[in-house]
Amino acid sequence: MIIQYVVAVALVAVALPARSVANNTMTKNLKVLVSSNDFPASGLRVLEEHFTVVQTKYLNFGEEGRTLAKDDLLKLIPGCSALVWSSNLPITKELLDKAGPQLKLVATVSAGYNHCNLDELRARGIKLSNTPNVLAPAVAEIAVGLILGAARRFTENLDQVRRGEWEIGFDKVLGQDVRGSTVGIIGLGGIGQAVVKRLAGFEVEKFVYSGHREKPEAKALGAEFVTQDQLLAQSDFIVLAVPLTNETKHMINKDTLGKMKSNAIVVNVGRGDLIDQEALYDALKNKQIYAAGLDVTTPEPLPKDHKLFTLPNLFVLPHIGSATVRTRSDMGVLAANNVVNALTGKPLITPVKL
Known part of the structure; x- marks a missing residue:
C-alpha cells in the first residue's frame, strides 16, 4: 500500500x-x-x-x-x-x-x-x-500644475522671459491665489479624488464636486456634493475630470461659461471635446472668465497658428497627464x-x- x-x-x-x-x-x-x-x-x-x-x-x-x-x-x-x-x-x-x-x-x-x-x-x-x-496620481499632478500655471499667468510670464523684457513693478502681472479658494471638481472619480488630495496642502477653503451621485469617498476628502450649476457659480477653479461621452461633450459651453464667476479658472485633464473651444475662446478673449489651463484639446496637436494661442490667459500643455516612466x-x-x-x-x- x-x-x-x-x-x-x-x-x-x-x-x-x-x-x-x-x-x-x-x-x-x-x-x-x-x-x-x-x-x-x-x-x-x-x-x-x-x-x-x-x-x-x-x-x-x-x-x-x-x-x-x-x-x-x-x-x-x-x-x-x-x-x-x-x-x-x-x-x-x-x-x-x-x-x-x-x-x-x-x-x-x-x-x-x-x-x-x-x-x-x-x-x-x-x-x-x-x-x-x-494614472490618477500623475494626471492629478498635471491638474495642479495647470491650476498654478493659469492662476499665476505662466503664459505671459514665460513670454517675458523669452523676450528678455521683464515687467518690473509691484503691481505687474499679478495672479490669483489658490489659498482661500473654492475648487470645484466635475467628476470625483480616481483622478478627481487625487486632485483634491494634492490640493489639500494649498489651504483651499472649500472643495465641491458634481456628478451623477454622491461619492462615499468624498466625506473623508472634505468635499461637498452640489449640483453642476451650484459648482459653476461657486468655484474659483473648475477641474474637468470626466470621460468624454455623448452626455459630457461640450459640457463647458457658452451657457455654462456664463454661469461662472469672472475670476473663474477652467482646467481640463479629461478630453478636449469636454469644452466647446469656440465658446472658451470668446469667454477668455472678452475676460468673461479669468483663465484656462488645458492638457487636452481638439484636435491634438492643436495647430500652432490656432487662435487660442493668441490668448495670454490660456496655459496649454501637450496632453502629458500620464507621461511619467x-x-x-x-x-x-x-x-x-x-x-x-x-x-x-x-x-x-x-x-x-x-
Missing part, C-alpha cells in the same frame, strides 16, 4: 508540470496584436510570457499612425484574439472587420475610451478594458494583465461596461 501511494504521488508530481506546459502551449497559440512600437517593455514581457505577440514597427500616433501604422495593423490583425491599443486614434470598423470573429478583447492603454467605437464592440461581442486609477509602465502592465485574464477565462481587472 505504501509503495503504491508513493508511486501515485510521484506520478501526480510529474503530471502537474506537464499540465502547466500544456496550458502554456495552448495560450501560446493565441495571437495578440500591439498597436504601437512604443508600448512599454514591462507590458510586452507579460504578454510574451503567455501569447504569441505581434507588434507594428510604427508609432500609432499622429500622421504615422494614420498612414503607415494603420496599413501595418490591417495586415497584422487577422487571426488575433486580442488587440492592445496604445493610441488616441480611433479603432475603425475596417480594423475590426479584418480581425475576424476570434477577437475577444480590445485593451486600450488609457483611461478614456471614446476612441474605441463602443457600438461596434458591443455588436460584435468584443470586450473592452481600460487603464484607470494607475512609472505611470506608463503601470498602464502597459495593467493592459497586458487584462489580456491575460480575458484569454484565460478570468474576469477583466478593469472592464468597460458596453
Whole structure:
C-alpha cells in the first residue's frame, strides 16, 4: 500500500508540470496584436510570457499612425484574439472587420475610451478594458500644475522671459491665489479624488464636486456634493475630470461659461471635446472668465497658428497627464494583465461596461 501511494504521488508530481506546459502551449497559440512600437517593455514581457505577440514597427500616433501604422495593423490583425491599443486614434470598423470573429478583447492603454467605437464592440461581442486609477496620481499632478500655471499667468510670464523684457513693478502681472479658494471638481472619480488630495496642502477653503451621485469617498476628502450649476457659480477653479461621452461633450459651453464667476479658472485633464473651444475662446478673449489651463484639446496637436494661442490667459500643455516612466509602465502592465485574464477565462481587472 505504501509503495503504491508513493508511486501515485510521484506520478501526480510529474503530471502537474506537464499540465502547466500544456496550458502554456495552448495560450501560446493565441495571437495578440500591439498597436504601437512604443508600448512599454514591462507590458510586452507579460504578454510574451503567455501569447504569441505581434507588434507594428510604427508609432500609432499622429500622421504615422494614420498612414503607415494603420496599413501595418490591417495586415497584422487577422487571426488575433486580442488587440492592445496604445493610441488616441480611433479603432475603425475596417480594423475590426479584418480581425475576424476570434477577437475577444480590445485593451486600450488609457483611461478614456471614446476612441474605441463602443457600438461596434458591443455588436460584435468584443470586450473592452481600460487603464484607470494607475494614472490618477500623475494626471492629478498635471491638474495642479495647470491650476498654478493659469492662476499665476505662466503664459505671459514665460513670454517675458523669452523676450528678455521683464515687467518690473509691484503691481505687474499679478495672479490669483489658490489659498482661500473654492475648487470645484466635475467628476470625483480616481483622478478627481487625487486632485483634491494634492490640493489639500494649498489651504483651499472649500472643495465641491458634481456628478451623477454622491461619492462615499468624498466625506473623508472634505468635499461637498452640489449640483453642476451650484459648482459653476461657486468655484474659483473648475477641474474637468470626466470621460468624454455623448452626455459630457461640450459640457463647458457658452451657457455654462456664463454661469461662472469672472475670476473663474477652467482646467481640463479629461478630453478636449469636454469644452466647446469656440465658446472658451470668446469667454477668455472678452475676460468673461479669468483663465484656462488645458492638457487636452481638439484636435491634438492643436495647430500652432490656432487662435487660442493668441490668448495670454490660456496655459496649454501637450496632453502629458500620464507621461511619467512609472505611470506608463503601470498602464502597459495593467493592459497586458487584462489580456491575460480575458484569454484565460478570468474576469477583466478593469472592464468597460458596453
